[in-house]
Amino acid sequence: MRASPSKSPQVLNPEQVLQGLHPLMLSGSLLLSAAIALQYVGQWRVMAWVFASNALRILINVLLSRVLQHRLPPGVLEWIRLTVNVSLLAGIGVGVGWSLLLWSYVPFSMFWLYGMNGSGRGRALVYILVMDGAALLSGCDPREPLAFSLLAVLCFLMTEKRAELLQRSLEHIIEQREQIAQAQDELRMLHERALQQEKFSSLGMMAAGVAHEINNPMAFVTSNVSSLFKDLKQQPVLDEPLKEYVDEVLPATMDGIKRVNAIVSDLRRFARGDPEVYSEYDPNEEAKAAQRIAQGQLHHVRVELDLGDVGRVVGRPQQLVQVLVNMLANAGQATPPGGLVRLSTRSGEDGIRVEVRDTGTGMTPEILHNLFQPFFTTKPPGMGTGLGLAVAHSIITSQGGHIEVESAPGRGTCFILHLPRVAHRTSPGAAGRAPEPPPPLRSIMA
Ligand code: ADP
Numbered sequence: 001m002r003a004s005p006s007k008s009p010q011v012l013n014p015e016q017v018l019q020g021l022h023p024l025m026l027s028g029s030l031l032l033s034a035a036i037a038l039q040y041v042g043q044w045r046v047m048a049w050v051f052a053s054n055a056l057r058i059l060i061n062v063l064l065s066r067v068l069q070h071r072l073p074p075g076v077l078e079w080i081r082l083t084v085n086v087s088l089l090a091g092i093g094v095g096v097g098w099s100l101l102l103w104s105y106v107p108f109s110m111f112w113l114y115g116m117n118g119s120g121r122g123r124a125l126v127y128i129l130v131m132d133g134a135a136l137l138s139g140c141d142p143r144e145p146l147a148f149s150l151l152a153v154l155c156f157l158m159t160e161k162r163a164e165l166l167q168r169s170l171e172h173i174i175e176q177r178e179q180i181a182q183a184q185d186e187l188r189m190l191h192e193r194a195l196q197q198e199k200f201s202s203l204g205m206m207a208a209g210v211a212h213e214i215n216n217p218m219a220f221v222t223s224n225v226s227s228l229f230k231d232l233k234q235q236p237v238l239d240e241p242l243k244e245y246v247d248e249v250l251p252a253t254m255d256g257i258k259r260v261n262a263i264v265s266d267l268r269r270f271a272r273g274d275p276e277v278y279s280e281y282d283p284n285e286e287a288k289a290a291q292r293i294a295q296g297q298l299h300h301v302r303v304e305l306d307l308g309d310v311g312r313v314v315g316r317p318q319q320l321v322q323v324l325v326n327m328l329a330n331a332g333q334a335t336p337p338g339g340l341v342r343l344s345t346r347s348g349e350d351g352i353r354v355e356v357r358d359t360g361t362g363m364t365p366e367i368l369h370n371l372f373q374p375f376f377t378t379k380p381p382g383m384g385t386g387l388g389l390a391v392a393h394s395i396i397t398s399q400g401g402h403i404e405v406e407s408a409p410g411r412g413t414c415f416i417l418h419l420p421r422v423a424h425r426t427s428p429g430a431a432g433r434a435p436e437p438p439p440p441l442r443s444i445m446a
Contacts, residue, residue, distance in 0.1 A: 090134035098140040103148040110156040281317035290324035297332035306344035315423030326388035327356040334360030357414040363407040400424030
């Protein structure tokens, strides 16, 4: 299913709402003015007075809303509008002896002229006071201004309340739209992540296959070279070239073979796709394995292994290797030639502490802030997936540990893993789930 983006509802400000009401205001005004004028058919002077005053009033209102609207601040415009309307209406009121039809202007005005903004209440009050004052001073029966003013106030309050409720429901709709958009983003992210995992698992299977293919020939290469070495060593007398083989070439070859075998076995362990069971392991052995796997990314730097006496712990060793390989590879990529990458392990009070420290580029606060977000990467397209640390965080927290990061631009980075001696048991594959919120960055290098 494909969601198409729809237009987002716009929150209108009070002035925009008022503008939208202008056509209605104008027709209402024309209708009431015509009604007032028509009462005086025959009394042409009064009719002409009503007609002229209303025409002037409507003209000024139109002028204000069309011409001066963008030249004057909205507040000033409304006060001018108020002055014009209330003066001319009071004038008409005096001219027509405050006819009932004229009074109907007061509540009508409250609907559109003053509502919808903060200072509107002040203007509404002034409007009513001027109209009532003019009426009382010119001898109008006090019950009329009282009745219409009450009506006007009620109309005003209702308009205001209705506008407020509409505004609230609009805001609610907007909030819901934002939540839906957020949920769509999360869904898209999970989808992308699933695709990446699919790629990783194919890669893992491929790596396991390749490791298996290398493993078989390496078995007889190892056995044959060892036998040859043993046989040659047992010879009492050897020619000079053969002596050189026994003393230098074959031991070096056997070192190389040992290294290939170690990498192949690491690769096979690393690439195994099935959920790993909890087991007792030596973190130092896993640290060494991680270093061997990541060696390809660390050729240009000095690598130091500083492995303390950490004893044995219970958890998921392959996952620890996965985390360390990623951190070592990142460290190698961030560190210029000649720099240092140091992998150390220490025993702590509650568990063990594994550190991957480098003297590389370090990170800005912005990168640090996003570090554990899935798909966050600063590497060029094709070089980084932005998943390594998100998965690392998920793996470590699923075993009851946490990660601290210390970094500053130009001053290197240090990832510190804290793992309990006995890992918490979460459901298998917890590390593959969407990561929990990123861990706090506990300290930044001074
Ligand atoms: P990726 O390596 O695919 O980019 P990661 O989640 O492993 O994804 O890393 C995310 C980002 O964190 C990297 O793109 C990099 O900007 C930053 N980063 C990680 N480790 C280091 C480090 N040791 N030094 C500097 N930046 C690092």
